[in-house]
Amino acid sequence: MDTKIMKTLLLDVDGVLANFIGGIIQTHGWPFTHKEFNCWDYHRTHGYTDEEMWEPTKDGKWWLGLDPYDHAADLLAKLRETHNIIFCTAPNSDATCASQKIQWLEKHGFMEPGSGDYQIGKHKHLNAMSGCVLIDDSDENVWRYRHAGGRAILFPQPWNDNRGLVDCQLTHVVSELEAYESGQPFPSKSRVVCKRDSAEIDTLGWSHGMSVCRAGDEYQIESCVLTPGSKWAVMITGELHPACDFEAKA
Numbered sequence: 001m002d003t004k005i006m007k008t009l010l011l012d013v014d015g016v017l018a019n020f021i022g023g024i025i026q027t028h029g030w031p032f033t034h035k036e037f038n039c040w041d042y043h044r045t046h047g048y049t050d051e052e053m054w055e056p057t058k059d060g061k062w063w064l065g066l067d068p069y070d071h072a073a074d075l076l077a078k079l080r081e082t083h084n085i086i087f088c089t090a091p092n093s094d095a096t097c098a099s100q101k102i103q104w105l106e107k108h109g110f111m112e113p114g115s116g117d118y119q120i121g122k123h124k125h126l127n128a129m130s131g132c133v134l135i136d137d138s139d140e141n142v143w144r145y146r147h148a149g150g151r152a153i154l155f156p157q158p159w160n161d162n163r164g165l166v167d168c169q170l171t172h173v174v175s176e177l178e179a180y181e182s183g184q185p186f187p188s189k190s191r192v193v194c195k196r197d198s199a200e201i202d203t204l205g206w207s208h209g210m211s212v213c214r215a216g217d218e219y220q221i222e223s224c225v226l227t228p229g230s231k232w233a234v235m236i237t238g239e240l241h242p243a244c245d246f247e248a249k250a
């Protein structure tokens with residue numbers, strides 16, 4: 001009997017499954033491409049305001065017409081091999097946006113109709129201590145989730161700090177998940193020593209009360225979390241990942 005208990009992922013929709021940026025560019029006929037959209041407010045650099053950008057999304061049907069990314073079905077199939085999926089998405093101010101997002105997930109066969117496997121709202125970080133990993137294309141959402149003590153994976157897109165990984169989006173997500181899964185927590189209150197410099201600094205804005213790990217540095221569990229890939233010491237709560245090359249202090 002298979003007694004494996006599937007863990008749960010919180011999966012963002014826009015920018016991960018739904019091509020929101022492509023849709024907004026096409027709707028407006030803007031003179032730039034998805035690939036060129038290299039920051040969250042890229043439209044402003046071309047003189048377009050936020051109000052202009054959002055206006056056509058409030059017609060009661062715009063969200064339902066978004067195209068899925070080519071990778072969407074493959075990503076979901078891969079994640080579902082090992083995890084249950086809860087879709088986690090924030091609506092805009094259009095009163096019908098939330099229901100359109102649900103319909104969109106069902107329309108494309110990503111979510112079973114009536115399953116209720118979604119959370120709709122912008123406060124994703126409130127799930128951080130649930131043990132569920134968040135996958136999201138927003139630097140801010142990922143930062144908030146991690147800062148609240150959770151584990152989150154930044155889905156590579158041209159507008160976020162993983163833009164250098166856009167050609168290996170699925171590989172990145174899977175490898176980060178595997179890294180999380182293989183993490184060996186150290187006992188509470190133990191002290192660990194960094195075996196080598198961990199100077200691969202990401203640019204997520206992790207600059208508050210955190211430091212780069214240096215060989216020989218000591219940390220006490222419960223004051224330090226290391227996230228695979230970023231290799232930052234994060235002063236939140238306690239677990240270390242072996243990819244960061246720490247060992248228990250004798």
Ligand SMILES: [Mg+2]
Nearest residue numbers: 012014015137
């Ligand atoms: Mg998103």
